[in-house]
Amino acid sequence: MVTGLRCVVCGEEIEISRACSWICSQATESDPFHVLEFVDDSALPSIPIDDDEPNPFVRYRERMGWWAFARSNGMSDADAVALARSVAGQFGVTPFELHDGVSESLGRPVWAKNETVGVSGSHKSRHLVGIMLHLIVAETLGLLPQRAPLAISSCGNAALAAAEVAASQSWPLEVFVPTWMDDAFGSGLDAHGATVNRCERADGVSGDPAMLAFRDAVASGSVPFSVQGPANAWCLDGGRTIGWEIRDQLRKAGVSPQAIYVQVGGGALATSLALGLGDDIPLVVVQAEGCAPLDRALQLAADVDAPECHWSEIMTTWEAPASLADGILDDETYDWISISRALRRSSGRSVVAPELNIVRAHEIVNTFGPPTSATGSAGVAGAITEVEMGVLDDRPIVVLLSGAAR
Ligand SMILES: Cc1ncc(COP(=O)(O)O)c(C=O)c1O
Numbered sequence: 001m002v003t004g005l006r007c008v009v010c011g012e013e014i015e016i017s018r019a020c021s022w023i024c025s026q027a028t029e030s031d032p033f034h035v036l037e038f039v040d041d042s043a044l045p046s047i048p049i050d051d052d053e054p055n056p057f058v059r060y061r062e063r064m065g066w067w068a069f070a071r072s073n074g075m076s077d078a079d080a081v082a083l084a085r086s087v088a089g090q091f092g093v094t095p096f097e098l099h100d101g102v103s104e105s106l107g108r109p110v111w112a113k114n115e116t117v118g119v120s121g122s123h124k125s126r127h128l129v130g131i132m133l134h135l136i137v138a139e140t141l142g143l144l145p146q147r148a149p150l151a152i153s154s155c156g157n158a159a160l161a162a163a164e165v166a167a168s169q170s171w172p173l174e175v176f177v178p179t180w181m182d183d184a185f186g187s188g189l190d191a192h193g194a195t196v197n198r199c200e201r202a203d204g205v206s207g208d209p210a211m212l213a214f215r216d217a218v219a220s221g222s223v224p225f226s227v228q229g230p231a232n233a234w235c236l237d238g239g240r241t242i243g244w245e246i247r248d249q250l251r252k253a254g255v256s257p258q259a260i261y262v263q264v265g266g267g268a269l270a271t272s273l274a275l276g277l278g279d280d281i282p283l284v285v286v287q288a289e290g291c292a293p294l295d296r297a298l299q300l301a302a303d304v305d306a307p308e309c310h311w312s313e314i315m316t317t318w319e320a321p322a323s324l325a326d327g328i329l330d331d332e333t334y335d336w337i338s339i340s341r342a343l344r345r346s347s348g349r350s351v352v353a354p355e356l357n358i359v360r361a362h363e364i365v366n367t368f369g370p371p372t373s374a375t376g377s378a379g380v381a382g383a384i385t386e387v388e389m390g391v392l393d394d395r396p397i398v399v400l401l402s403g404a405a406r
């Protein structure tokens with residue numbers, strides 16, 4: 001059971017019963033370089049996993065932070081389950097299947113976890129509903145004096161997921177977007193009742209204006225409804241369900257893969273997937289050659305003791321990110337420390353895919369389906385790259401498809 005959160009940078013510990021424990025309490029504006037991970041006491045589970053339970057937030061609840069938070073504040077298991085069914089009721093275990101087309105192209109069995117059919121068409125909703133479960137538990141138990149607005153900086157799958165999850169609870173949401181965001185996409189967010197704020201670059205101010213506006217909103221009391229671990233560690237809670245599902249689906253299928261490939265932007269997906277999956281399958285994190293700050297940082301970190309204490313020197317922003325996979329063009333990999341820990345635990349690695357392979361992966365996946373964005377098929381580009389490098393044997397591999405084509 002989850003007992004709390006611990007900062008992997010400064011060691012600060014937070015009891016699981018504390019409400020709204022989004023970030024390390026030592027983090028400040030001038031030193032934001034802290035990140036929390038959930039701490040589990042490894043006690044034997046008391047609630048058997050019910051393979052017939054379709055909702056992962058119910059099936060895996062005993063491993064989850066939101067459930068431990070509820071129970072430690074006196075909520076019964078029955079009430080917690082009822083709350084999950086109401087708040088995360090649309091969530092179901094997503095398909096995991098042998099992908100014949102990609103297998104043929106890559107010359108070995110490729111199993112695909114298909115997040116394109118999940119809530120809002122991508123895995124991002126899993127991150128955000130975990131935060132929402134925490135909020136609704138806190139509200140139900142009288143631990144939240146009022147509903148502060150939710151805030152997110154995104155103009156893609158995360159914004160859409162945030163709008164759907166917030167609307168399902170009628171919780172006000174502010175979305176901070178760049179000025180160039182597609183109007184049609186903005187109207188979709190409006191339709192869900194989100195307030196869309198287009199953020200202009202101010203003269204003489206460096207940094208992403210939408211991210212700066214998000215940080216200002218959080219400093220003024222908004223809830224960081226973020227899909228980045230350092231901005232809100234609770235996004236990792238729901239994200240872990242993907243890893244638990246894949247683990248159980250692999251066991252059922254009797255498959256032992258040689259690697260799992262996952263595309264990386266901000267890094268919360270790879271982090272939470274790895275935390276759920278465990279350490280016995282090598283994690284391969286994939287970035288495009290036009291934006292690979294994680295790969296660069298991992299190379300720098302390899303020669304440094306305690307790299308987490310040298311965050312700003314090791315994780316630096318990528319100049320002029322560019323790729324067809326435009327959802328992973330984060331110029332920094334916010335969750336790089338947790339990823340580097342997961343790579344070490346699983347004997348994993350990082351691969352940078354040439355742009356040609358990003359394009360090929362998108363074509364191959366979409367020839368056979370499911371219809372997937374170039375961002376969401378970019379993990380396959382990493383697998384293509386490693387096939388070309390000759391580093392794989394004939395055993396199966398796993399990829400994660402996310403982001404339904406829009
Ligand atoms: C479809 C899809 N896959 C993968 C990612 C990467 O996730 P993360 O930013 O957590 O690394 C994103 C992020 O936007 C995405 O939209």
Ligand SMILES: [Zn+2]
Pocket residue numbers: 007008009010011012024025026027033034035
């Ligand atoms: Zn800290």
